[in-house]
Amino acid sequence: MSAPYVFNIQRFSMHDGPGLRTTIFFKGCPLDCPWCHNPEAKLFEPELMVTEGEKKLVGRQYTVEELVSEVLSDVMFYDHSGGGVTLSGGEVMAQNRTFLLELARQLKAKGISLGVDTCGVAAQTGFSQLAKYVDFWLYDLKFISSEDHKKWTGAANDLVLKNLEFLNSLRAKIYLRMILLEGLNTSADVIEETMLWLKTHSIELVEVDLLPYHRLGQNKFAGLGLEPQTFTTPSEETLRRVKEQVLRYYPMVRVGG
Ligand code: SF4
Known part of the structure; x- marks a missing residue:
């Protein structure tokens, strides 16, 4: 089996699900979002990136056993938090x-809570096979309009919506994550359309996380020799209004991951 490339293992993360978590970041993505905070995650192969004036190779392979042993060192923190x-x-x-x-199976065998962050663009079989090991999903919904999804990410959103419905049918725990880009997906109409789609399809959510766009990934684009594109961070007023709109449909809404 060819092991995926990992570009970061973040310990003590507080933004990737409940409690203190270790987040394993895999390299390679089917989408190409121009606001991506981790542009070094787009390609499936290792690549050179300049960070703080130093050229570094990003991405290395681990065995399942290596990853499990790496994350087990913080099991005490998981248990307490x-x-x-x-x-x-x-x-x-x-x-x-x-x-x-195999990674998910081994983590579950050690009794470790497992979350998966996904953009939803993948075959349903993968979700169906992995679901029995996964305690919760951080599920991205970037654009309810398939046309806009395709325009900005490179792929339509049919799979995103289908897989969301599928996970919902399994009664999976879903945290819906909505990146907010002022002027692109924050209008009252777009938010209303999104909420109506979710309710019409009886999607049960643990929480809706509103993720305002920020520019932290821009240096990384430059480090990869790419031209960063700048978007507008939503204003406080927009965030307040979006939150109020979402609260009418779902009681748990958080700004930030
Ligand atoms: S889905 Fe978009 S934002 Fe997320 S890693 Fe892929 S390219 Fe980046």
Whole structure:
């Protein structure tokens, strides 16, 4: 089995699900969002990136056993905080499935809570096979309009919506994550349309996380020799209004991950 490339293992993360978590970031994504905070996660292969004036190779392979042993060193913190491990990226569901299933199986066998962050663009079979090991999903919904989804990320949103419905049918715990880009997906109409779609499809959510766009990933674009594109961070007023709109449909809404 060819192991995926990992570009970061973040310990003590507080933004990738409940409690203190170790987040494993896999390299490679089927989408190409121009606001990506981790542009070094887009390609599936290792690549050179300049960070603080130094050229470094980003991405290395681990065996399942190496990853499990790495995350087990913080098991005490998981137990005390109700945390665990979150798989992120890039796109987790686009990685080698045999590897993912084995990693998830071993983590569950150790009793570790497991979360998966996904953009939803992947075959349903992967979700169906992994779901039995996954305690919760951090599920991105970037654009309810398939046309806008395609325009900005490179792919339509049919799979995103289908897989969301599928996970919902399994009664999976879903945290819906909505990146907010002022003027692109924050209008009252767009938010209303999104909420109506969710309610019409009886999507149950643990929480809606509103993620205001920020520019932290821009230096990384430059470090990869790419031209960063700048978007507008939503104003306080927009955030307040979006939050109020979402609260009419879902009682748990958080600004930030
Ligand atoms: S889905 Fe996430 S990781 Fe992939 S390009 Fe978009 S923002 Fe980056």
